[in-house]
Amino acid sequence: MTPTGSPPESRRTRDRVVRALLFAAVGVSLVITLRGMDPGHLWTVLKGADWRWLAVAVLANAASQVTRAVGWNAMLTGTRLRFPLLVRIEFAVQAAAAVSPEGVGEFVRVGYLLREGVARTVTVTLMLVRKYFSSLGLVPFLVVLWWPGSGVPGWAVAVAWAYLAVLTVETVLILRVARTPRAPAREGRLRRIVFDARTSLGSVRHPRVFAELGVAAVATRTLDLVAAVAVARALDLRLTAAVLVLVLLSIEVSNILPTLPGQLGTFEAAVLGATAGFLGQAEGLAFALVFHAQQVLPQIPLGMMAMAGTSIRRERTERNST
Template identity: 85%
Template sequence: MTSAAPAPKNRGTRDRVVRGLLFAAVAVSLVFTLRGMDPDHLWTALAAADPRWLAVAVLANVASQVTRALGWNAMFTESRIRFPLLVRIEFAVQAAAAVSPEGVGEFVRVGYLLREGVTRTVTVTLMLVRKFFSSLGLVPFLVVLWWPGSGVPGWAVAVAWAYLAVLTAESVLIVRVARTPSGPAREGRLRRIVFDARTSLGPVRHPRVFSEVGAAGVATRGLDLVAATAVAKALGLELSAAVLVLVLLSIEVSNILPTLPGQLGTFEAAVLGATAGVLGQAEGLAFALVFHAQQVLPQIPLGMMTMAGNSLLRDRSEQDSG
């Protein structure tokens, strides 16, 4: 008699357990980091924020949504989509990501682009490519971490080198895969999906498209750096360029972890880790909270208005066609 095969593990349960452990790890790290902090000191630091610099940070955040849309616009070489629509989609995606579990925001993008005739496979493939270029856009700013006298710890330099190594491997993979095939070798849904994905990657090999998407990524990261600088100025914190770039790098690396809506918890932990030894507990948390707020709060009302406006236009279009 043959013994019965063991029942497959419940992947959903395993993912929930892993996610719960990660959340617990973040919570424990925050507790240890903030242990003994004076809440009054934190409130004093927040209350003294200069609204003029905060306005600069918010404007930089809004502008970064436009540069993200520019990256998407560059990748759509065949099915051209109106740029104002891409900007509205970006705001809607960011708003959904701020109030929903991880990854839900990108489903909003898939839905909007599906109405424009872009298949799910193409959208998902371009999302991965856009994420790669967004990460690549941070690379030019990492130079400050190696400046003499930058004062960044050794672990930060090691993380930066690892970050570069991963992006290099991804670059080689994209170049090798981004070759437009003549057609699916055989019939089949999976082969069709692979064919569509590789076809959508084809334009990225063109120097013009590559440079435009890359420039959009660098501009987006530059605006993130402007926002971080403005938040530091608003709170009266003297943070060097190396520390601010390390903050952005730490946030970027923390994105690989499963998170609560809006990166709640992991964002703060990343910022506190990057500013440890430079800022006190209260100042570090004040910087983390305000920097996080300027990234999330402006996007929610703007994105909600965008989604409401698109729904209204769609309803009118359906009535007119009826």
């Protein structure tokens, strides 16, 4: 018999096979897309990058971690945490996500918030809510894809409509689930977990919290777009607003796929797919690599410093309390 809480061997094998096939598909698509590319031209594009615009992109990325923390500050009404701590946790989570398999970064968040008195069920539920709002924050920018003369291909418009349809369904489900729950009529661990999860959505039911989450999400996506514009300017690539929004949409959709640490491979494939027809192979790969690097590389040292600072403060608090 399989131990309680451990997935069956057949399921684990199936997950490994599906993950391997997805990685293989991404690898094949990259090889096909970049076949015949001139590495020398790629190096020329990368070497000519303007470091001043790259600095703008990095600053926008760092600022987006603060706006994400604003969203968490709005949701955590039951357990009020100091905002600087939430910012450090956000940097720590992003650093963990950059160097570990998918989902591990959020386990770091669960651990940090658990030490601050936030139950696992509450954290996991709010993570799903934050992900929803993060996706919702991209919606206002999708309007540029329908502008006359935007030049985006038909498949991009279809993906945008599908994205809106999925978010509409999620909105209906969240509004339905977020209603004040009744206590379970019968005892049971699963019923208790569901009740606790729905109870933790209490803060989201308040219009003020809902509005703060929406504003924080739009601000985060604005900073993502600023970073994309800055990277394009750094590499002297003339990309329209519609193409850059399509890049963000493609990256967002690629997040549903199992990935290597830091979205390595799937991120580049998403960017290359979005810029195909607008940039050459070398220019497209250069943009993908630099845009990915400005998101991942600064987060690792900043996140490690945030984790170290949080641990030191925790130890001092524990010593002072004894």
